[in-house]
Amino acid sequence: MKAIVYHGYGSPDILRCEDVAAPVPGDDEVLIKVRAASVNPLDWHFLRGTPYIGRVQFGLRKPKSTRLGADVAGQVETVGKNVTGLKVGDEVFGACRGAFAESVCVSESDVVLKPEALTFEQAASVPIAGLTALQALRDKGRLQPGQTVLINGAGGGVGTFAVQIAKSLGADVTGVCGPRNVERVRSIGADWVIDYTREDFTQSGQHYDLILDCVGNHSLSACRRALNPRGIYIIIGAPDGRWISPLPRVLQALVLSRLGSQSLTPFLARRNQKDLILLRDLMAAGKVTPVIDRCYKLEEVPDAIRYLAEGHARGKVIVSLG
Numbered sequence: 001m002k003a004i005v006y007h008g009y010g011s012p013d014i015l016r017c018e019d020v021a022a023p024v025p026g027d028d029e030v031l032i033k034v035r036a037a038s039v040n041p042l043d044w045h046f047l048r049g050t051p052y053i054g055r056v057q058f059g060l061r062k063p064k065s066t067r068l069g070a071d072v073a074g075q076v077e078t079v080g081k082n083v084t085g086l087k088v089g090d091e092v093f094g095a096c097r098g099a100f101a102e103s104v105c106v107s108e109s110d111v112v113l114k115p116e117a118l119t120f121e122q123a124a125s126v127p128i129a130g131l132t133a134l135q136a137l138r139d140k141g142r143l144q145p146g147q148t149v150l151i152n153g154a155g156g157g158v159g160t161f162a163v164q165i166a167k168s169l170g171a172d173v174t175g176v177c178g179p180r181n182v183e184r185v186r187s188i189g190a191d192w193v194i195d196y197t198r199e200d201f202t203q204s205g206q207h208y209d210l211i212l213d214c215v216g217n218h219s220l221s222a223c224r225r226a227l228n229p230r231g232i233y234i235i236i237g238a239p240d241g242r243w244i245s246p247l248p249r250v251l252q253a254l255v256l257s258r259l260g261s262q263s264l265t266p267f268l269a270r271r272n273q274k275d276l277i278l279l280r281d282l283m284a285a286g287k288v289t290p291v292i293d294r295c296y297k298l299e300e301v302p303d304a305i306r307y308l309a310e311g312h313a314r315g316k317v318i319v320s321l322g
C-alpha cells in the first residue's frame with residue numbers, strides 16, 4: 001500500500017509517498033481502509049522534531065515512528081479476534097498514528113461509527129480539533145450557559161469547533177480571527193467577531209469568563225487584563241519555538257495562577273471514545289458542522305502540511321483518498 005513516510009527530521013520536502021507493507025491488526029484492533037485524514041499542527045511538530053525537548057519521546061536522532069497523520073475516517077476492512085463492536089464494512093472515524101496512508105490499524109476503542117450524513121472528509125476533521133475544543137471548554141473551562149467566552153484563533157481547526165461547541169453549551173461567544181475569516185466565524189455562530197488586524201482584544205476593555213487561546217500571541221499579563229476576576233485562561237496553542245516552547249509560557253501561567261483569583265492553565269487533549277460519540281451526536285443534531293478549508297490528495301501531503309504551517313488555515317485541512 002502507499003503511505004507517506006519520513007526517515008529523519010526536516011521540512012515537508014523530505015516526505016515521500018512510498019509502497020510499504022500493509023499493516024496487520026492486533027487482536028483489539030481493526031484495519032481501516034483510509035478514505036480521509038486531516039492535518040494538524042501536531043504533524044508538523046512530529047516532522048520537524050520540534051520543540052527539540054519532544055525528541056526524548058519521538059526519537060533523539062530520527063523519528064521512532066516514520067509515519068504521520070493522527071485523524072482518520074474510513075471503512076473497516078479486517079477486525080481483530082477480540083473486537084466485538086465493529087464489523088467489516090462499518091464506516092468509522094477516530095484517532096490513530098499513520099493516517100496518511102491507504103490503510104491503518106487502530107484500536108477499537110479509538111474509533112466510533114460515522115453518521116451516514118457526514119462525509120469521510122468531515123468525519124476526519126473531527127478527532128484532534130473537536131476533542132481539544134470540547135474538553136478544553138467543558139472540562140478545563142467549566143463553561144456554563146450565559147458565560148462569556150473568547151476564542152483566539154477562531155478561524156482555525158480547533159477554533160471553528162470551539163465556536164460551535166461553546167454556542168451549543170449556551171455561552172456568549174466572541175471569536176478573534178483575521179479579516180479573511182470574519183464572515184466564516186460569524187456564520188458558524190459567534191455572537192461577536194474581532195478582526196485582530198483592527199482591534200486588540202486585550203486592549204478593548206471587555207472582560208470574559210473564559211479565554212481559549214489557540215494562538216498565544218499576547219503576553220499573559222495582557223490576557224489577564226481581558227479576564228473577569230475569577231476568569232479562566234486556557235493555553236491551547238503557543239508560538240512555535242525550537243527548544244522547549246511552549247514550556248516557559250506554561251510555567252509562567254502556573255506561577256501567575258497562584259498569585260490571584262484568575263486561573264491560567266495549559267491544556268492537552270486526550271483520546272476519549274465517549275467524547276467522540278458526544279461530538280458525533282452534536283453533529284447529528286446539527287449543532288456542530290465541521291468547517292473544511294481545503295482537500296489534498298495523499299501524494300500532496302507535503303503541500304497540505306506546508307499550507308497548515310503558514311498558520312492561516314480556514315477550518316480544517318484534509319487529505320482525501322476518494
Ligand SMILES: NC(=O)c1ccc[n+]([C@@H]2O[C@H](COP(=O)([O-])OP(=O)(O)OC[C@H]3O[C@@H](n4cnc5c(N)ncnc54)[C@H](OP(=O)(O)O)[C@@H]3O)[C@@H](O)[C@H]2O)c1
Binds near residue numbers: 181316
Ligand atoms: N493543547 C492541545 O491539546 C492542542 C490540540 C490541538 C492543537 N493544539 C495547538 O493549538 C493551536 C491551533 O491549532 P489548530 O489546529 O487550530 O491550528 P490551525 O488550524 O493552523 O489554526 C490556526 C489559526 O490561528 C489563526 N491566527 C493566526 N494568527 C492569529 C492572530 N494573531 N490572532 C488570532 N488568530 C490568529 C489563523 O487564522 P487567521 O487566518 O484568521 O489568522 C488560523 O486559522 C496550534 O498551536 C496547535 O499546536 C493544541
